[in-house]
Amino acid sequence: METYIREALFILFQFCFLIQLYFLVTNQSRLTRYKPSETLPEASVPISVIISARNEANNLRENLPAILEQNYPDFEVVVINDCSYDSSDEVLEELNKAYPRLKIVTITEHDRFKTGKKFALTLGIKAAKNEHLLFTDADCIPASDNWITYMASSFNNPVQIVLGYSPYKKTRNFLNPFIRFETIKTAINYLSSAVNGDAYMGIGRNLAYTKTLFFGAKGFAAHMHVISGDDDLFVNQNATVDNTAIEINAEAFTYTDAKTTLKSLFRQKKRHFGVGKLYKKRHRRMLSIDAVSGFLFYILLTLCLVFNFEPLLALGLFMFRLIFQLIIYSKLFKRLDGKDLLWYLPFFDAVYYIYLNTFGLIGTFIKTTQWK
Structure with a gap:
């Protein structure tokens, strides 16, 4: 050379x-200089937890009770059963009998109108009775029964968006260490940017914002044509220096299972990275x-x-x-x-x-x- x-x-x-x-x-x-709260905060505002689920019968049966049994005085859980063709409706009906705070919104498939997650979440938000909304997925489980308490405590004037963290469970699968590593690196970047006053994304597995902000921004209208982005694109377009906070107390995490095959990981990441071109x-x-x-x-x-x-x-x-x-x-x-x-x-x-x-x-x- x-x-x-x-x-x-x-x-x-x-x-x-x-x-x-x-x-x-x-x-x-x-x-590194951000210090999460070490003591359990007091309940602050009524919360509507919103979960969009499509063919998630097993996950709903396993994870939803941990959400419905949260140690929080005033909350509801809105689950949107989005065109499921498994036994999700039966599971939700059983849980509804045991947990009155569960609210079910059902979407049925239409031949000429294909729904997506953003449409399902919009219906869930409209059905929610509370101003403050907390989002997660059916395959996620809170790290503790104080998850809602910690996430809700970050809401105060003028905060309208709370960015949480959702790590993957540790397993012996050969992909698991790198998936967890990538998740932490991604979290360090977006949480640090939020601390710096320039939040650019959040993750729908653990994210909260207000109904006023959602409807004031016309929901997902600006990117409804994109399959993904109900979480990061919404935050990217609506976060400001003053209206965004983070919550990373270990009790406020939500855990989920990582992908176990290269094919499933490729499909997931292709979807996630496809929305980056729409960031500011x-x-x-x-x-x-x-x-x-x-x-x-x-x-x-x-x-x-x-x-x-x-x-x-x-x-x-x-x-x-x-x-x-x-x-x-x-x-x-x-x-x-x-x-x-x-x-x-x-x-x-x-x-x-x-x-x-x-x-x-x-x-x-x-x-x-x-x-x-």
């Missing part, structure tokens, strides 16, 4: 190193710079080592960044239930940036046609 090409690549490697360091210092480190320009730019610089950092590091161009300096920069990551991530991974994943950091971090760029391209060019 020509000397001037190697010098140019090494300069680019240093530039990517500085960009990555910038994101660590200015964005992700902010979350500054958020698309920020996420793209982080993803591309991280990817190039590892590619150029490899080239420096393979072609023996300043290998010691290249390794030194890599180690400096890794040590800085460990300083920041050791606290955050522990707080977000991923302490065991720190051992995988040097390998998973490289895979993470390859994964980001791969699915970013797939999401840009391949359209998803169904949410479930």
Whole structure:
């Protein structure tokens, strides 16, 4: 390789190193200074928990009681049975007999009108009797019976959006460690941005906002044509410096099962990444710079080592960044239930940036046609 090409690549490697360091210092480190409430707050406002479910009979039977039995004085649970053809209706009827606070909204399939999750959630929101709405999925279970209490306590004037966290359960499946790692990295990014006053996304497995905000923004009308995005696109378009808070007390988590096959993971991530192109320009730019610089950092590091161009300096920069990551991530991974994943950091971090760029391209060019 020509000397001037190697010098140019090494300069680019240093530039990517500085960009990555910038994101660590200015964005992700902010979350380390955020202190979640350590004592159980008092009940604040009436809450409507909303769950859209399509063919989720088993999950409803297993997880819904833990939501219906929350330690909170004033709440209802609205479940939208969205065109299910399994035994969901029977399960919900049985649960309704035992739990009067359960409200069921049923949608039936129409030959000429295909519904999606956003349509189902809109009906659920309209059916909810309370102003403050808390969202999760049928395959999620709260970490404690104080989940609603912690999420609801963050609502105060002028807060209208509360971003929660939903980790995946730990299993021995070969995909599980990386899925959990990616989830934590994603959470660090979006929660840190919210702490910085620039929230760009939330996750529907654990998200709260007000009915006034929803109808004031005309619901999902701006992106109803997109299958996904009921959570992150809504937050991206409606979050402001003042109206958004986060809640990451361990008792406020909601847990779910991670995908167990590459095929199911591919289908899920293709759907998720497909909405990123609709984010605000500054958020698309920020996420793209982080993803591309991280990817190039590892590619150029490899080239420096393979072609023996300043290998010691290249390794030194890599180690400096890794040590800085460990300083920041050791606290955050522990707080977000991923302490065991720190051992995988040097390998998973490289895979993470390859994964980001791969699915970013797939999401840009391949359209998803169904949410479930």
